[in-house]
Amino acid sequence: MGRHFGAITCDSCKSFFRRTAFVKQLFECPSDGRCNITADTRKSCQKCRLKKCFDAGMRKVLRVN
Amino acid sequence: MGRHFGAITCDSCKSFFRRTAFVKQLFECPSDGRCNITADTRKSCQKCRLKKCFDAGMRKVLRVN
DNA sequence: GCTGGTCACAATGACCTC
DNA sequence: AGAGGTCATTGTGACCAG
Numbered sequence: 001m002g003r004h005f006g007a008i009t010c011d012s013c014k015s016f017f018r019r020t021a022f023v024k025q026l027f028e029c030p031s032d033g034r035c036n037i038t039a040d041t042r043k044s045c046q047k048c049r050l051k052k053c054f055d056a057g058m059r060k061v062l063r064v065n
Numbered sequence: 066m067g068r069h070f071g072a073i074t075c076d077s078c079k080s081f082f083r084r085t086a087f088v089k090q091l092f093e094c095p096s097d098g099r100c101n102i103t104a105d106t107r108k109s110c111q112k113c114r115l116k117k118c119f120d121a122g123m124r125k126v127l128r129v130n
Numbered sequence: 131g132c133t134g135g136t137c138a139c140a141a142t143g144a145c146c147t148c
Numbered sequence: 149a150g151a152g153g154t155c156a157t158t159g160t161g162a163c164c165a166g
Contacts (some may be wrong), residue, residue, distance in 0.1 A: 002131065011128065012161045018134070019159080030106040031096030038083065041095035043160070044109045067149065077143045083152070084141080109140070
Protein backbone atom coordinates (compact mmCIF):
# COMPACT_ATOMS: atom_id res chain seq x y z
CA MET A 1 0.00 0.00 0.00
CA GLY A 2 0.98 3.60 -0.51
CA ARG A 3 -0.09 6.61 -2.48
CA HIS A 4 -0.21 5.87 -6.18
CA PHE A 5 -1.46 8.32 -8.78
CA GLY A 6 -3.17 10.30 -6.06
CA ALA A 7 -4.85 7.58 -4.02
CA ILE A 8 -3.91 4.98 -1.44
CA THR A 9 -3.89 1.71 -3.34
CA CYS A 10 -2.30 -1.68 -3.46
CA ASP A 11 0.59 -2.38 -5.77
CA SER A 12 -1.46 -4.40 -8.22
CA CYS A 13 -3.92 -1.57 -8.76
CA LYS A 14 -1.01 0.79 -9.22
CA SER A 15 0.25 -1.39 -12.05
CA PHE A 16 -3.24 -1.84 -13.47
CA PHE A 17 -3.86 1.89 -13.51
CA ARG A 18 -0.50 2.56 -15.08
CA ARG A 19 -1.28 0.08 -17.86
CA THR A 20 -4.85 1.07 -18.52
CA ALA A 21 -5.54 4.69 -17.61
CA PHE A 22 -3.23 6.19 -20.16
CA VAL A 23 -4.61 4.56 -23.26
CA LYS A 24 -8.03 4.51 -24.85
CA GLN A 25 -9.85 1.43 -23.61
CA LEU A 26 -12.66 -0.64 -25.02
CA PHE A 27 -13.40 -2.76 -22.00
CA GLU A 28 -16.63 -4.71 -21.89
CA CYS A 29 -18.36 -5.18 -18.56
CA PRO A 30 -20.23 -8.45 -17.93
CA SER A 31 -22.78 -6.83 -15.63
CA ASP A 32 -23.53 -3.49 -17.23
CA GLY A 33 -21.25 -1.56 -14.90
CA ARG A 34 -22.42 -3.10 -11.65
CA CYS A 35 -19.41 -5.24 -10.77
CA ASN A 36 -18.32 -5.40 -7.17
CA ILE A 37 -14.55 -5.08 -7.40
CA THR A 38 -12.62 -6.81 -4.64
CA ALA A 39 -9.23 -8.44 -4.37
CA ASP A 40 -10.93 -11.65 -5.50
CA THR A 41 -12.83 -10.18 -8.44
CA ARG A 42 -10.59 -7.38 -9.63
CA LYS A 43 -9.23 -9.45 -12.49
CA SER A 44 -12.72 -10.01 -13.84
CA CYS A 45 -13.81 -6.58 -14.99
CA GLN A 46 -11.29 -4.06 -16.20
CA LYS A 47 -13.97 -1.49 -16.92
CA CYS A 48 -15.34 -1.48 -13.37
CA ARG A 49 -11.87 -1.81 -11.92
CA LEU A 50 -10.67 1.26 -13.79
CA LYS A 51 -13.80 3.15 -12.78
CA LYS A 52 -13.14 2.22 -9.16
CA CYS A 53 -9.57 3.49 -9.54
CA PHE A 54 -10.83 6.85 -10.75
CA ASP A 55 -13.55 6.92 -8.10
CA ALA A 56 -10.87 6.30 -5.49
CA GLY A 57 -9.11 9.42 -6.68
CA MET A 58 -6.44 8.02 -8.97
CA ARG A 59 -5.56 10.49 -11.68
CA LYS A 60 -3.44 10.34 -14.79
CA VAL A 61 -1.59 13.48 -13.89
CA LEU A 62 -0.38 14.05 -10.39
CA ARG A 63 -2.26 16.92 -8.87
CA VAL A 64 -0.02 19.70 -7.66
CA ASN A 65 -0.78 20.23 -3.95
CA MET B 66 -18.84 -24.53 -33.96
CA GLY B 67 -19.82 -28.11 -33.45
CA ARG B 68 -20.94 -30.40 -30.70
CA HIS B 69 -18.61 -30.35 -27.73
CA PHE B 70 -19.30 -32.19 -24.50
CA GLY B 71 -22.91 -32.51 -25.46
CA ALA B 72 -23.74 -29.00 -26.67
CA ILE B 73 -23.19 -26.88 -29.75
CA THR B 74 -20.44 -24.45 -28.77
CA CYS B 75 -17.56 -22.48 -30.13
CA ASP B 76 -14.04 -23.82 -29.93
CA SER B 77 -12.97 -21.45 -27.18
CA CYS B 78 -15.77 -22.61 -24.90
CA LYS B 79 -14.84 -26.19 -25.68
CA SER B 80 -11.33 -25.51 -24.41
CA PHE B 81 -12.62 -23.54 -21.45
CA PHE B 82 -14.95 -26.33 -20.41
CA ARG B 83 -12.23 -28.93 -20.81
CA ARG B 84 -9.94 -26.91 -18.56
CA THR B 85 -12.42 -25.96 -15.90
CA ALA B 86 -15.27 -28.46 -15.64
CA PHE B 87 -13.16 -31.37 -14.50
CA VAL B 88 -11.53 -29.79 -11.50
CA LYS B 89 -12.90 -28.21 -8.37
CA GLN B 90 -13.15 -24.48 -8.93
CA LEU B 91 -13.17 -21.52 -6.62
CA PHE B 92 -14.21 -18.86 -9.09
CA GLU B 93 -15.42 -15.53 -7.77
CA CYS B 94 -18.11 -13.68 -9.67
CA PRO B 95 -17.99 -9.87 -9.73
CA SER B 96 -21.76 -9.51 -9.98
CA ASP B 97 -23.14 -12.17 -7.67
CA GLY B 98 -23.90 -14.60 -10.48
CA ARG B 99 -25.63 -12.15 -12.80
CA CYS B 100 -23.00 -11.78 -15.52
CA ASN B 101 -24.15 -11.61 -19.10
CA ILE B 102 -21.71 -13.87 -20.88
CA THR B 103 -21.03 -12.98 -24.50
CA ALA B 104 -18.08 -13.34 -26.84
CA ASP B 105 -16.91 -9.98 -25.54
CA THR B 106 -17.36 -10.69 -21.85
CA ARG B 107 -16.70 -14.39 -21.58
CA LYS B 108 -13.17 -13.83 -20.30
CA SER B 109 -14.45 -11.76 -17.42
CA CYS B 110 -16.32 -14.28 -15.29
CA GLN B 111 -15.31 -17.90 -15.23
CA LYS B 112 -18.01 -18.76 -12.74
CA CYS B 113 -20.84 -17.48 -14.91
CA ARG B 114 -19.17 -18.79 -18.05
CA LEU B 115 -18.95 -22.29 -16.62
CA LYS B 116 -22.54 -22.08 -15.43
CA LYS B 117 -23.60 -21.05 -18.91
CA CYS B 118 -21.71 -24.02 -20.31
CA PHE B 119 -23.63 -26.39 -18.03
CA ASP B 120 -26.90 -24.58 -18.74
CA ALA B 121 -26.23 -25.02 -22.44
CA GLY B 122 -26.05 -28.75 -21.86
CA MET B 123 -22.33 -29.36 -21.66
CA ARG B 124 -21.53 -32.34 -19.47
CA LYS B 125 -18.41 -33.86 -18.08
CA VAL B 126 -19.36 -37.29 -19.29
CA LEU B 127 -20.81 -37.80 -22.71
CA ARG B 128 -24.38 -38.91 -22.43
CA VAL B 129 -25.11 -42.12 -24.20
CA ASN B 130 -27.89 -41.37 -26.72
C1' DG C 131 7.63 7.31 -0.91
C1' DC C 132 6.32 7.11 -5.66
C1' DT C 133 7.45 6.40 -10.48
C1' DG C 134 8.03 3.46 -14.59
C1' DG C 135 10.21 -1.02 -16.07
C1' DT C 136 10.63 -6.01 -15.97
C1' DC C 137 9.26 -10.65 -16.28
C1' DA C 138 7.55 -15.19 -14.28
C1' DC C 139 3.16 -16.95 -14.20
C1' DA C 140 -1.44 -18.24 -15.65
C1' DA C 141 -5.67 -18.13 -18.77
C1' DT C 142 -7.13 -17.92 -23.33
C1' DG C 143 -8.26 -19.74 -27.85
C1' DA C 144 -6.69 -20.97 -32.56
C1' DC C 145 -4.96 -24.77 -34.44
C1' DC C 146 -3.41 -29.55 -34.47
C1' DT C 147 -3.63 -34.70 -34.32
C1' DC C 148 -6.08 -38.94 -33.37
C1' DA D 149 -17.42 -35.14 -35.78
C1' DG D 150 -15.50 -34.61 -31.40
C1' DA D 151 -11.83 -35.66 -28.11
C1' DG D 152 -7.43 -33.99 -25.93
C1' DG D 153 -2.79 -31.52 -26.75
C1' DT D 154 0.04 -27.48 -27.93
C1' DC D 155 1.69 -22.97 -27.62
C1' DA D 156 1.76 -17.90 -29.07
C1' DT D 157 -0.40 -14.16 -27.06
C1' DT D 158 -1.87 -11.32 -23.40
C1' DG D 159 -2.99 -9.45 -18.57
C1' DT D 160 -1.49 -9.67 -13.97
C1' DG D 161 1.18 -8.30 -10.01
C1' DA D 162 5.49 -8.88 -7.28
C1' DC D 163 9.64 -6.93 -7.42
C1' DC D 164 13.31 -3.74 -9.00
C1' DA D 165 15.92 0.59 -9.86
C1' DG D 166 15.92 5.68 -10.24
